[in-house]
Amino acid sequence: MPEVHNYFIHDLLDSLPLAVFCKDYSTAPGVFVYWNKSSEEVFGFERSSIIGKTDFDLFAKEEAEFFMQKDLETIESGKTIFIESEPISRANDVLRILRTWKVPLVSNNKKYLLGITQDITEQKDLEKKLEDEQQRRLQDAKLISLGEMAGGIAHEINNPLAVINGYINNLSKMSGKKLLEPQKMDVILDKMSDTVQRITKITTSLRILSRDESQVECKSENLLTIVQETMDVCSNRFKSNNIELFVDISPEVKVQCMHVSLGQVFINLLNNAHDALSELDQREKWVKIFLKNTKNGVKIIIEDSGKGIEKKIVEKLFDPFFTTKEVGKGTGIGLSLSKSLIEKQGGRLYYNPESENTQFIIELKK
DSSP states (O other): OHHHHHHHHHHHHHHOSSEEEEEEOSSSSSEEEEEOHHHHHHHOOOGGGTTTOOHHHHSOHHHHHHHHHHHHHHHHHTSOEEEEEEEEEOTTSOEEEEEEEEEEEEETTEEEEEEEEEEOHHHHHHHHHHHHHHHHHHHHHHHHHHHHTHHHHHHHHHHHHHHHHHHHHHHHHHHHTTOOOHHHHHHHHHHHHHHHHHHHHHHHHHHHHTSOOTTOOOEEEEHHHHHHHHHHHHHHHHHHTTOEEEEEOOTTOEEEEOHHHHHHHHHHHHHHHHHHHHTSOOSOOEEEEEEEEOSSEEEEEEEESSOOOOHHHHTTTTSTTOOOSOTTSOOSOHHHHHHHHHHHTTOEEEEOTTSSSEEEEEEEEO
């Protein structure tokens, strides 16, 4: 009967889709004493060539040392160790990614290490493809959102260009009438220089806010700088629609964030505030950006003079492609994208239903 039982256990382990192996640490440094069928497929070594050998006979020195270190940690602790992801070179030099559980089997001076391994190479490849696709879609969505602001940006640049053109015409007329005095020229040239600086500021901010940030990690950034870059891009759009913008942020405040992504969120929220206020019949229209300190960070509050959002709309507010705007005026990706970007930075973005006015809050760590 014991022999039948052993055959049953052997067949059971061989039928598992997971690699199962066992090493003897009683007298020797991890000699293989068991190797199931799936281990042959995962590691690329046949059972007959494995029994009686160690990791040092099969793998590169660095890999073998890592395996032994984890084996000994498992046996000494008496607890199962889980290794989420480890690269390994198979017998044919093909790199695989494995997920492994190491279980200590210690009894009566006998020390064994039971290993259970899952090959997750295809899973990791798929995750990488999905992550790359998500990054591509995020970047596309960011550019679309910037495109919604394009009309305002063109206006931001056209206005100062018109000013420069006016100064050039004045200089031309003064030259024709031989009225070019050095003092007057200095005044006009200074004004033209200031106007050029304004255009440079707008284009620089736009370039910064459209950058690809897929490989960037969170770091400490000056919050006011990011807000000002956003204002450079969109302030004239608000001004032309008689919407006042107020910013109350100390220049010393820094937050843990991704510079471009946070700027993109500000643009999305300001886009929405502008479009909503433009449709309202109000004498005073405004948007305020201010802070409240929390225990571990800050709340960045973007509030406008609107009277809030209907409850039935709030429930869908952050759903992808949900929009209340007319066809052609919104993609429905702004708030969904913004929420995703803020969560990627370890923060939160939400609508505050308790506020008298329309208010969104971003929470970030300092």
